[in-house]
Amino acid sequence: MSVEFSFLLVQALSGLASASSLFIIASGLTLVFGVTRIVNFAHGSFYMLGAYMAVTIVPWLLQIERSPTLFFAGVLISAAVVGVLGVAMEILLLRRIYKVPELFQLLATFGVVLMVQDAVLHIWGPLDIAGPRAPGLRHGVMILDQRFPAYELFLIAAGPVVLGLLWLLMHKTRFGILLRAATRDREMVGALGVNQALLFTGTLFLGAFLAGLGGALQIPRVSASAQMDLAIITEAFVVTVIGGMGSIGGAFLAALLIGQLQAFGVLIFPKITLVLVFLLMALVLVVKPWGLLGRPEAAPPSAMPEGIASPGRFCVFEKLLVALALLVAAMLPLFGDAYAVKVATEVLIFGLAAFSLNFLVGNGGIVSFGHAAYFGLGAYASGLLVTKLGMPMEPALIVAPLASGFFAALFGFFIVRLQGIYLAMLTLAFAQIAYAVCFQWVEVTGGDNGIVGVWPAPWAASRIVYHYLVLVVAVLGIIALRHVIYAPFGASLRAARDSAARAEAIGIDVRAHRWLGFTIAGAAAGLAGGLYAFSKGSIDPTLLGIPLSVDFLAMILLGGMQSVVGPVLGAAAFHSIKDVFMPLTDHWRFLLGASIIALVLIFPRGLGGAYASLRARFTGGAP
Amino acid sequence: MTLLAVEALNKKFGGVVAARDVSFSLAAGEMLAMIGPNGAGKSTSFNMVGGQLRPDSGRVLLEGQDITGLPPRAICRLGVGRSFQVAQTFLSMSVLENLQMALIAYAQRTRDMIARAEALFRAEALELLDQLGMADAAARPMNTLAYGDVKRVELAIALAGKPRLLLMDEPTAGMAPGERAALMRLVAGIARRAAIGVLFTEHDMDAVFAHADRILVLVRGEIIAAGTPEEVRANPEVQRVYLGTSGLRAALRARAAAHG
Numbered sequence: 001m002s003v004e005f006s007f008l009l010v011q012a013l014s015g016l017a018s019a020s021s022l023f024i025i026a027s028g029l030t031l032v033f034g035v036t037r038i039v040n041f042a043h044g045s046f047y048m049l050g051a052y053m054a055v056t057i058v059p060w061l062l063q064i065e066r067s068p069t070l071f072f073a074g075v076l077i078s079a080a081v082v083g084v085l086g087v088a089m090e091i092l093l094l095r096r097i098y099k100v101p102e103l104f105q106l107l108a109t110f111g112v113v114l115m116v117q118d119a120v121l122h123i124w125g126p127l128d129i130a131g132p133r134a135p136g137l138r139h140g141v142m143i144l145d146q147r148f149p150a151y152e153l154f155l156i157a158a159g160p161v162v163l164g165l166l167w168l169l170m171h172k173t174r175f176g177i178l179l180r181a182a183t184r185d186r187e188m189v190g191a192l193g194v195n196q197a198l199l200f201t202g203t204l205f206l207g208a209f210l211a212g213l214g215g216a217l218q219i220p221r222v223s224a225s226a227q228m229d230l231a232i233i234t235e236a237f238v239v240t241v242i243g244g245m246g247s248i249g250g251a252f253l254a255a256l257l258i259g260q261l262q263a264f265g266v267l268i269f270p271k272i273t274l275v276l277v278f279l280l281m282a283l284v285l286v287v288k289p290w291g292l293l294g295r296p297e298a299a300p301p302s303a304m305p306e307g308i309a310s311p312g313r314f315c316v317f318e319k320l321l322v323a324l325a326l327l328v329a330a331m332l333p334l335f336g337d338a339y340a341v342k343v344a345t346e347v348l349i350f351g352l353a354a355f356s357l358n359f360l361v362g363n364g365g366i367v368s369f370g371h372a373a374y375f376g377l378g379a380y381a382s383g384l385l386v387t388k389l390g391m392p393m394e395p396a397l398i399v400a401p402l403a404s405g406f407f408a409a410l411f412g413f414f415i416v417r418l419q420g421i422y423l424a425m426l427t428l429a430f431a432q433i434a435y436a437v438c439f440q441w442v443e444v445t446g447g448d449n450g451i452v453g454v455w456p457a458p459w460a461a462s463r464i465v466y467h468y469l470v471l472v473v474a475v476l477g478i479i480a481l482r483h484v485i486y487a488p489f490g491a492s493l494r495a496a497r498d499s500a501a502r503a504e505a506i507g508i509d510v511r512a513h514r515w516l517g518f519t520i521a522g523a524a525a526g527l528a529g530g531l532y533a534f535s536k537g538s539i540d541p542t543l544l545g546i547p548l549s550v551d552f553l554a555m556i557l558l559g560g561m562q563s564v565v566g567p568v569l570g571a572a573a574f575h576s577i578k579d580v581f582m583p584l585t586d587h588w589r590f591l592l593g594a595s596i597i598a599l600v601l602i603f604p605r606g607l608g609g610a611y612a613s614l615r616a617r618f619t620g621g622a623p
Numbered sequence: 624m625t626l627l628a629v630e631a632l633n634k635k636f637g638g639v640v641a642a643r644d645v646s647f648s649l650a651a652g653e654m655l656a657m658i659g660p661n662g663a664g665k666s667t668s669f670n671m672v673g674g675q676l677r678p679d680s681g682r683v684l685l686e687g688q689d690i691t692g693l694p695p696r697a698i699c700r701l702g703v704g705r706s707f708q709v710a711q712t713f714l715s716m717s718v719l720e721n722l723q724m725a726l727i728a729y730a731q732r733t734r735d736m737i738a739r740a741e742a743l744f745r746a747e748a749l750e751l752l753d754q755l756g757m758a759d760a761a762a763r764p765m766n767t768l769a770y771g772d773v774k775r776v777e778l779a780i781a782l783a784g785k786p787r788l789l790l791m792d793e794p795t796a797g798m799a800p801g802e803r804a805a806l807m808r809l810v811a812g813i814a815r816r817a818a819i820g821v822l823f824t825e826h827d828m829d830a831v832f833a834h835a836d837r838i839l840v841l842v843r844g845e846i847i848a849a850g851t852p853e854e855v856r857a858n859p860e861v862q863r864v865y866l867g868t869s870g871l872r873a874a875l876r877a878r879a880a881a882h883g
Contacts, residue, residue, distance in 0.1 A: 304766050309715040484736045491740040492733040495713045495724050502711035502777075504695040505673070505704075506728040506784060513733060 006144030011263045013143070017152040019259025020159025021214055025232060026239035026251040027166060028210030034183035034246030035203040038094060039102070039421055041109040044233030045116035046082050046208045050215025051224040052124055053078035055131040058219065068136040079213035086208020090201050096601055098200075101306045102421055103367045107557060108600040110550050113229060114593030120226050122587070131219025151220050158217065162210070163252050170248070175202060183246050230546060234432050238277055241425045242284045244294020253292055274436040278429045282414045285426060289418055305497055307362040311485055311564045315615075322565070329471055333464040342535075345467045347575050348474040349532045351568040354555040355478050356524035361553075362561035363485050364517045365497030366416070367424045370431025371525055371552050373411075376544030377434060378404040378526025380445065383454040383539035388444075393457040397473075397530045404526020405519050407434070412518035416511055428546070435544040450540025454533045470531050477527055478568065484520070485564055493517050551578075554596050560608025569607050624686075626651045626820040627788055632671050632681035634664075634844075641667040642678070643844045651787065652818040654811060656831045659841035660864075665824040666708060666792055668841065672822065673705050673790050674698040685788065704781030705790035710773045712765050718776055719761040722748035725783035751779045755809065771798040775806065782813070789814065791823040795830055803827055807834045829877035832856070 029043045058074035089112060097105050137154050140147035170176035178199055182189045190196050215228070222228075239258060243250025258277055265276040290296050314322065332344045353375050360366045381403035385391040391399075411430040418426055438445045445451065460466045484490050496503040496510040503510050533539050542548060551574065559570020582588040603610070627649040634642040641664040649655045657665050670676040672683055674695040683691045690698055699705075713721050726744035727733055752758045755775045760768065768776065774794060781789060794810065795803035807830045814821045825831050831838060831852075838855040840848040848858045855861055 304714050307715070309764070310717055310720055486739050486741065488727045488732050488735040488738060488740045488743065490736075491716075491720070491724055491727070494715060495728075498713040498715050499711040501675070501695075501707060502713065502780070503728075505699055505707075505711070506725045506780060507696045507699040507731070508728050508733050509696050516734070 006146045010143060010146045010148055011267065012260065013148060013156065014152060015259040015261075015263025016159075016256070017155040017259075018262060019255040020155045020157075021218060022235060022239055022259060023159045023252050023255035024162050024217070025211055025214035026236045026243070026255060027162065027248050028207035028214070029236050030240040030243065030246055030248060030251045031166075031179070031210070032203055032207035033240065033421075035179055035186070036094060036098065036200055037102075037186070038098070038105045038109065039237075039245075039425070040207070041106060041233060042089060042112040042116065043207065043211050043236060044229035044231075045113050046086060046211035047215040047232050047236075048120065048224070048226070048229040049085060049116065050078055050082045050212030051131070051218055051222075051228060052120060052129070052215075053081050053212065054216035054219045055129045055224045056124075057081075058216075059132050062132055062135070066135045068134065071132075071134050071136075075213065075216040078216040079209045082212025082215070083205040083209035086204040086211075087201055089208070090204035093597065094200070094204065095197070100600065100604060102424070103306075103361065103553070104557070104600045104604060106367075106369065106424065107550065107553055108597050111593040111596035111600070113233075114589040114596070117226060117229065118587045118590035118593075124224070124226075126226065128223035128225040130223040133220045137220075155217065159252070159255070162213075163248070166248055175199075179203060234428065234546075235277070237425050238281050238429060240291075241422060241429075242281050242291055244288075244291030245421065246295070247291065247293040250291055250293030272436070272440070274440075275433050278433045281429050282426065285418060285422060286414055289422065291422075305365055307365055307497065307561055308358075308485065308494065308564060309562060311490075326475070330468075333467055338463055341463050341467050343576060343579055345463075345470050345535050346532070346579075347572045348470050349528050349535065350552075350555065350571040350575050352474040352477045352531075353525050353528040354552050354559065354567040354571040355481055355565075356521045356528070357552045358556040358559075358561055358567040359481050359485065359524070360518065360521045361556060362563075362567070363490055363497075364493040364514060364521075366514060366518060367420075368415075368427040368518075368521075368549075369424045369553070370427040370429075370434075370546075370549050371521075372546070372548035373431035373434040373544050374404040374408050374522035374525035375529035375532070375548065375552075376438065376539075376541070377407050378529030379533035379539045379543045380438060380529075381526070382530035383451055383533045384444070386455075387451050387453055393455075393460065393534060397527070397534070400530025400533075401523040401527040404529065405523030408522020408526075409515070409519040412515050412522065416514040416518055428549075431544060431546070431549060435541055435546075438544055439541045445541075448541065450538055452538040454537050454539060456534045460534075466535060470535065473527070473531060477524055478565075481520075481524055482564060489513070489516075550596075554592075554599070556606075557596075557599055557604075558606050560606030560610075560612070562605065563608025563612065566606055566608025566611075573607065624651060625649070626653075626686060627672070627822065628682075628684040628687075629668075629672065630682040630684070632668060632678045632683070634667050634671060634676065634678050640664075640844045642671065645681070645841070645844070645846055647839055647846065647849060649788070649820045649822055651820050652815055654814055654821045654823070654834055654836045655839065656835035656837070657822065657824045657839045657841060658826075658828075658831055662843075663841040664844040665841055667844075669790060669792050669822070669824060673703065699784055702785070702787040703790060704784050704786030704788070706774070706777045706781050706792060706794055708792040708796065710770070710777045712773060712777055712780065714766045716765055717761070718752065718757060718763050718765055718768070719745070719748050721765055721776055722751050722779055722783055725780040729784045748783075751783055752776075754782070754813070755779045771802040771806075774798060775809075778806075778810065786819060789819050789821045789823075791821065793824055793826065795825065795827055800829075803830055804833070810834070833877045833880070 025047055029040060032040050054075055057078050058071060061070040061074040064070060093108060097108050134151055137151040139150050141150050141153060170180055178189060178194055182199060239251055239254045243254035261276055261280060262273050265273045269276060329344060333341050357371045360368050378400035382396040382400045385396040385399055415423055415426050439447060456466050460469050492508055492513050496508060496513055500510050555570040555574045556567040558574050559566035581591060625648045629645060629647050632642050632645040645668050659665055667676060671678045674693050677692045682689055685701055690701060713724060723744050726747055749758055749761060752761055755778060757775055760772060795806055810821060811834045835852060837850060838852055839846050840855060840861050842864055848855055848861045
């Protein structure tokens with residue numbers, strides 16, 4: 001009996017230690033969001049940089065003297081260096097994107113994530129770096145009859161201390177009072193003559209400092225590695241969303257909840273702790289759509305939405321262009337080499353996936369940050385059926401969109417209840433659940449390695465025949481989706497995007513329509529995923545990962561999300577560029593990140609937008 | 624016959640009482656104005672009738688049918704059209720497409736994935752626009768319209784659902800004085816012709832006293848007076864809390880102008 005109790009106590013304590021760490025990181029994220037309204041993907045990068053800084057600075061300081069003071073001085077210096085990097089990011093990037101749509105902000109900060117990943121690999125190399133243990137806290141403490149690391153006890157105290165210091169800062173200093181005021185009403189703070197630039201820069205310093213501190217404090221527990229950023233950012237997102245974005249107290253509460261859920265969840269469902277966490281998030285958001293302590297977002301003033309306006313018909317010139325593009329795709333096997341055919345096949349597949357994403361984002365105003373989940377689920381459905389059940393390719397390709405459509409309906413049921421940034425975060429969360437399941441359920445999915453041997457039926461086994469199969473299926477899929485955009489259902493989605501209040505007031509069930517739209521887009525992405533599985537001959541979890549979701553978003557951004565067929569163009573441009581440049585350099589992530597940022601900053605309407613302005617200049621119509 | 628009966632609606636936001644025992648009724652073809660200072664609870668009462676807010680207690684009956692707490696889309700389908708304080712239209716669409724969308728919704732064809740939306744209900748949409756003098760602007764993108772014209776299109780959208788009851792939350796806010804009178808005349812004409820009951824809130828006293836058949840005066844969530852414009856004007860409490868002497872003079876002028 002007592003053994004069990006002490007075991008549970010130790011489990012609860014280690015849950016508290018993770019909660020503390022998680023809170024320190026999430027508090028910075030929620031603070032930055034509260035003031036700037038930007039969801040900063042790069043917050044995870046700051047955390048990673050904090051850890052790398054600490055494994056560099058702290059051992060160097062400890063050479064002078066192995067004292068706890070120098071250890072913690074090193075931790076604080078690392079956090080401060082990261083804080084300064086946060087300031088650099090605010091001045092160089094964020095300042096230019098405060099007014100752009102939130103999707104673009106998310107993408108731009110993800111560009112920073114990619115650049116930092118490559119920078120870290122370049123500076124510190126690909127190997128994990130273990131940090132020194134903290135002097136004075138290396139021993140274990142006996143709690144009842146269990147040994148518990150002293151450093152974990154220290155971490156348990158660190159969270160509340162940071163919370164207390166933040167409270168003092170927010171309530172006793174002018175800067176903190178301005179921060180709280182700006183979280184409530186940014187415009188008013190500006191109208192009162194507060195130097196906003198300085199306030200925002202200060203906020204980014206504080207936010208990045210907290211992320212860096214969180215990372216630096218981890219070094220005795222975990223090695224610094226280049227994968228830390230995306231792993232922590234999803235957890236930090238979940239904490240801030242459950243707590244209510246912008247609420248520090250909420251983040252503390254949510255971190256406690258999640259810490260305990262993970263500590264005890266691991267005993268009951270060792271493999272699906274991540275799933276439990278995301279389920280908690282989905283549950284909280286259904287009951288409290290703005291998180292535990294969050295405040296409802298004021299409805300944005302009526303503004304022209306970013307996305308597809310009244311879709312026009314093709315003019316003669318455009319019809320010719322489309323015909324030409326189809327002709328090239330059809331004739332390619334005759335004059336292109338095997339590599340060109342492979343790229344063209346993939347472009348068609350990604351074209352369908354990107355088109356289905358823009359069906360949601362551009363046409364429905366539903367910003368999905370996890371569209372790759374439905375692509376990947378389609379790929380897994382096909383791949384598993386073929387390899388595990390010996391199903392032929394043809395029915396497996398039919399099941400792909402059905403399976404993805406089923407999961408899109410399941411996840412979408414929760415997703416379409418939310419709005420704006422909460423919605424985007426929930427799409428990300430569900431995508432991570434799907435990713436985690438494919439990654440962890442090794443017996444069925446092959447885990448990290450995935451499954452090989454997903455080959456097409458014998459008649460479609462040649463690259464060229466398969467190319468034609470993809471051409472027919474993908475083009476038909478795109479035509480069908482395009483038709484829906486022009487149909488009353490597509491118009492209703494645009495109506496709900498423009499003004500949900502007006503749409504409801506003329507009798508449209510906004511939620512049901514968005515749900516159906518989400519399901520259709522998911523099914524279409526699943527079809528693309530199924531086609532992709534057979535073209536590659538294998539499946540693996542990266543097909544559901546955040547980077548692929550971001551690729552899809554970059555494709556529609558490049559093509560122009562206000563254009564109906566732009567996303568296909570974007571997919572073609574993006575995929576060919578990536579395919580050509582990736583092998584040429586070791587730093588393709590850096591280049592990709594920089595290109596995404598450049599795209600957001602100087603080319604926000606994409607290729608489609610540039611073409612529309614050209615067309616307007618020649619025909620005199622509205623752009 | 625009573626079109627709309629509102630019985631003892633109550634709504635609190637935290638400690639603030641936004642509506643206390645609000646009761647009134649409205650007949651078909653009648654124009655009922657709800658007036659009161661800012662924060663009196665006009666929009667709250669309004670949104671409880673339109674389904675945007677659920678009352679804490681009380682009932683809303685439309686031709687005897689209880690519609691309390693139904694979602695806006697259900698209330699719309701029962702024949703209630705509305706305009707919003709800040710006009711709500713589909714900004715990415717053209718004026719004509721806004722009307723076509725409303726007609727598609729009225730025909731319950733929003734889930735149709737086969738037809739071309741562009742080709743549906745064009746004639747009906749143009750006819751509605753014509754009624755409001757907006758037919759010339761049919762092809763213009765909604766986001767290029769002056770606010771007064773946006774308000775008129777919004778009214779046309781509300782009328783597309785062939786409502787029995789029209790809810791108009793400050794229909795003339797943000798319009799030039801000349802436009803206001805014209806819009807109110809238009810609404811009054813349509814309401815009388817089609818026997819549509821109109822409940823509207825308004826800050827413009829000229830519009831209220833010139834066109835309302837009856838007036839409700841709301842102060843701090845409570846109806847303190849109700850009756851014909853003459854009765855309300857003569858009510859000493861109303862004069863004290865709301866109109867003041869200059870407002871009263873304006874009201875008399877407006878009445879004189881409207882009735883020659």
